[in-house]
Amino acid sequence: MALKDITLGQYFPGNTILHRMDPRTKILLTVLYIVALFLSKQVVSYVVVIAVLAAAVAISKVGLKAIVGGMRPVLIIVILTGILNLFYTPGEGDPLVQVWVLKIYPEGIWSAIFMILRIILLITCTFLLTYTTSPILLTDGLENLLGFLKKVRVPVHELAMMMSIALRFIPTLIEETDKIMSAQKARGADFESGNLIQKARALVPLLVPLFISAFRRADELAVAMECRCYHGGEGRTRLRQLRYRGIDYAALALGVALVAVVVVLRKFGL
Amino acid sequence: MSQDIIRAEEVRFSYTTAEGVAPVVLDGVDLKIEEGSFVAVLGHNGSGKSTLAKHMNAILLPTGGAVYVSGMDTADEAHLLDIRRTVGMVFQNPDNQIVANVVEEDVAFAPENLGVPPEEIRRRVDDALKAVGMYEFREHAPHLLSGGQKQRVAIAGVIAMQPRCIVLDEPTAMLDPVGRREVLTTIKNLNRTSGVTVVLITHHMDEAAQADRLVVMARGKVIADGTPKEVFQRVEELKAVGLTVPETTELLWELRQDGLDLPLDALSDEECADALYQLLQ
Numbered sequence: 001m002a003l004k005d006i007t008l009g010q011y012f013p014g015n016t017i018l019h020r021m022d023p024r025t026k027i028l029l030t031v032l033y034i035v036a037l038f039l040s041k042q043v044v045s046y047v048v049v050i051a052v053l054a055a056a057v058a059i060s061k062v063g064l065k066a067i068v069g070g071m072r073p074v075l076i077i078v079i080l081t082g083i084l085n086l087f088y089t090p091g092e093g094d095p096l097v098q099v100w101v102l103k104i105y106p107e108g109i110w111s112a113i114f115m116i117l118r119i120i121l122l123i124t125c126t127f128l129l130t131y132t133t134s135p136i137l138l139t140d141g142l143e144n145l146l147g148f149l150k151k152v153r154v155p156v157h158e159l160a161m162m163m164s165i166a167l168r169f170i171p172t173l174i175e176e177t178d179k180i181m182s183a184q185k186a187r188g189a190d191f192e193s194g195n196l197i198q199k200a201r202a203l204v205p206l207l208v209p210l211f212i213s214a215f216r217r218a219d220e221l222a223v224a225m226e227c228r229c230y231h232g233g234e235g236r237t238r239l240r241q242l243r244y245r246g247i248d249y250a251a252l253a254l255g256v257a258l259v260a261v262v263v264v265l266r267k268f269g270l
Numbered sequence: 271m272s273q274d275i276i277r278a279e280e281v282r283f284s285y286t287t288a289e290g291v292a293p294v295v296l297d298g299v300d301l302k303i304e305e306g307s308f309v310a311v312l313g314h315n316g317s318g319k320s321t322l323a324k325h326m327n328a329i330l331l332p333t334g335g336a337v338y339v340s341g342m343d344t345a346d347e348a349h350l351l352d353i354r355r356t357v358g359m360v361f362q363n364p365d366n367q368i369v370a371n372v373v374e375e376d377v378a379f380a381p382e383n384l385g386v387p388p389e390e391i392r393r394r395v396d397d398a399l400k401a402v403g404m405y406e407f408r409e410h411a412p413h414l415l416s417g418g419q420k421q422r423v424a425i426a427g428v429i430a431m432q433p434r435c436i437v438l439d440e441p442t443a444m445l446d447p448v449g450r451r452e453v454l455t456t457i458k459n460l461n462r463t464s465g466v467t468v469v470l471i472t473h474h475m476d477e478a479a480q481a482d483r484l485v486v487m488a489r490g491k492v493i494a495d496g497t498p499k500e501v502f503q504r505v506e507e508l509k510a511v512g513l514t515v516p517e518t519t520e521l522l523w524e525l526r527q528d529g530l531d532l533p534l535d536a537l538s539d540e541e542c543a544d545a546l547y548q549l550l551q
Contacts (some may be wrong), residue, residue: 136371171413217366223329225368227359228380228431229351235385239378239392245527 005166009133017247018060018132025248030129032255036123036262044270046117053125054260062131062234070127071120078119085112135167152215157233173214180209180219275340275435275467276303276357282334283490295321296324297490298335302342303469305434308461310481310498311468313511318490323439323471327357340434355384358428360438364420365413373415373423374399374408391430398426401464402456403433420447422456429460435467436460437448442477454480475502475516477535503534518542 013019018026033053040046057067071078089104089112098104143160150156179189184205191202231250271482281294293316303309313319322403325337328344337338340356342349358380361367370376373397381391390416399405402422412420428436432540438457444449455475461468470481478484484501488492488511501513504510514520522532536545 057397136375154394164371165369166411167371171411172365175413196440220361220363220366221369224359224361225369227329227354228369228427229354229383230379231383237381237385237388237391238382239388239395241374241388 012062012066012131014061014130014132016059016061018056018128020247021132021251022242022248023133023137024242025143025244025251026129026133027138029251029255030125032252032259033125034122036259037118037125039259039262039266041114041266042270044134045090046114046259047122048265049258050117053121053128054178054201056118056128057124060128060132062128067127068130071123074119074123078116081119082112082116085115102172108149136164138240139167140238141241155180157236161233169214169217172217173210176213177206177210217223273305274302274304276301276469277338278302278322278325278332278335279338280335281322281332281337283325283330283332285333295490296325296332299487299492300493301485303467304466305393305436305467306461308458308468308470308480308482309485310472310478310483311485311487312472312475312513313487314473317487319413319471319512320362320439322487323359323469325438326354326435326438326469327359327439331361335547339375340480349540351384355380355431356433357435357437358423358431358433359437360421360441362427362440362443364417364424364444367424368412368420368427371411371413372408373410373412374406377411377426377430378407378446379427383388384431394430394432395426398430400425401429403425403452417445418452421453422486423446425453425456425460429466433466437469437471441470444471450474450477473513475514479516479522486511490512496531499535499537502537505534511538 033049034071036052036097037049040049057064085106086108087102089105089108091107093105095103095105096109133141139160145158146154146156156259189202189205191199194202278299278301281296281301282294284292284294286292291486296520297318298361299322299324300320303524309432311322313318321330321526323334325344327339328337328350331337331345337344337366339349339353342353342356344353345389370377377395377398378391386394395408396405399408404419404422404426405414407410407419407423412423415423425436425438425441436457441457442453445453457468457470458480460466461550468481470477471479479498479502484494484496484498485492486508488502493511494504494507502519505515505519508515515523516537518537518541519534522534525532526534532545536542
């Protein structure tokens with residue numbers, strides 16, 4: 001098992017405009033894009049949203065391969081949604097095909113195509129966000145954007161801190177898992193053979209020490225953080241200040257424009 | 271006594287275990303640490319040396335007696351942040367004290383907590399990383415560094431807080447010999463060039479021998495206190511509490527047992543060699 005190969009946060013370092021954009025801009029753009037996507041009803045609007053995303057993917061230099069590869073786990077959902085839409089969309093007039101109780105109307109075909117496109121676009125645009133933004137910046141951006149929730153006592157800073165610490169400890173814990181696995185294998189543990197239940201049971205001698213060690217680490221880290229004067233988000237400053245620049249305003253304007261265009265197209269039934 | 275940065279008076283510490291017994295970890299420790307000095311605290315496992323360290327910046331509070339940091343009582347909640355920024359602490363396992371996943375972000379953690387303005391944080395981070403010789407690694411991910419490098423990052427993270435004193439609790443225990451040397455050199459430099467008070471908790475004789483002053487602990491008490499030369503001459507006492515002495519002292523002591531006239535205070539390899547040479551002359 002090559003645990004070290006797991007890439008987390010799925011961040012592809014780069015130096016494109018998309019990479020350099022403020023994380024908050026990218027999060028807002030993603031939200032705007034999803035709004036535009038759900039407002040799209042007909043062919044022309046879909047062409048517009050597809051074109052916009054295609055341009056963004058091209059700018060990011062992430063590569064189609066990574067995006068298509070990331071799509072694989074959700075393939076079943078996409079296909080299932082397509083099939084359901086295909087058969088369960090009632091239409092006017094006669095069905096195109098009728099097998100037993102299953103009827104396919106022209107509307108069903110369109111709705112299936114739109115649904116599949118919608119899911120694919122939705123996933124691609126969120127991928128683009130995580131592919132071009134490092135996990136730390138993403139956390140910072142979210143903390144900053146959701147800051148208003150602090151007023152209603154949502155512990156935004158604490159959640160962001162937990163997230164970044166989790167990210168920090170993933171490689172450490174993966175390393176530890178490798179070590180415990182080797183140690184248990186050396187004592188005759190078998191992680192590979194047997195059926196699913198046996199395999200799951202074989203994980204117990206791996207998970208117990210891992211959990212104990214994680215708790216010990218958490219305890220030590222908490223003390224170390226206190227020693228470095230951590231006392232919550234109150235009065236904290238940051239080394240790296242988030243700052244909107246020209247490019248961010250321009251991108252946000254484009255995002256709003258996209259939503260406006262889609263709204264107008266919708267009015268005209270396009 | 272303003273030149274004492276840490277003052278422990280009759281410090282006692284015990285805790286209650288699940289079984290209801292209360293082992294006494296510290297049994298009346300009196301200790302004064304002078305500002306700017308390099309003090310090593312030497313002791314066996316269970317001697318109370320780590321517990322004593324944790325009293326120096328109010329992680330633990332004494333159950334009897336008192337600890338003063340720069341005149342502030344550690345039991346006083348109001349001074350907690352001031353005490354913690356005055357006395358920084360570095361622990362054994364560098365992995366468990368690094369908070370961020372970029373070196374410079376981690377070093378920035380303490381100044382960020384103290385609300386230092388961003389430009390000032392930048393300056394402190396750069397200075398701290400240069401002081402420990404890790405500046406060129408500032409954009410690395412900590413988990414890709416070696417143990418010694420990680421520990422130096424952890425030290426930089428404490429320096430960035432600009433404490434007047436740094437307590438290091440067995441900082442080299444998990445490191446290989448190269449890492450140990452890196453960390454020790456860093457510590458000594460800090461003390462010499464920046465005048466930061468250093469308290470090094472250790473069970474390595476050779477590390478302790480490099481300090482200006484050596485405090486030996488056993489069974490929750492200070493049993494010896496003086497310069498390394500003075501302390502290591504008390505070979506019998508140290509052996510009685512399960513500690514060894516540096517190899518040089520050990521050799522001279524053994525020879526003295528056999529009736530040879532040798533000094534016991536030749537601590538460095540050169541001094542020891544000189545002493546032997548003179549005897550043979």
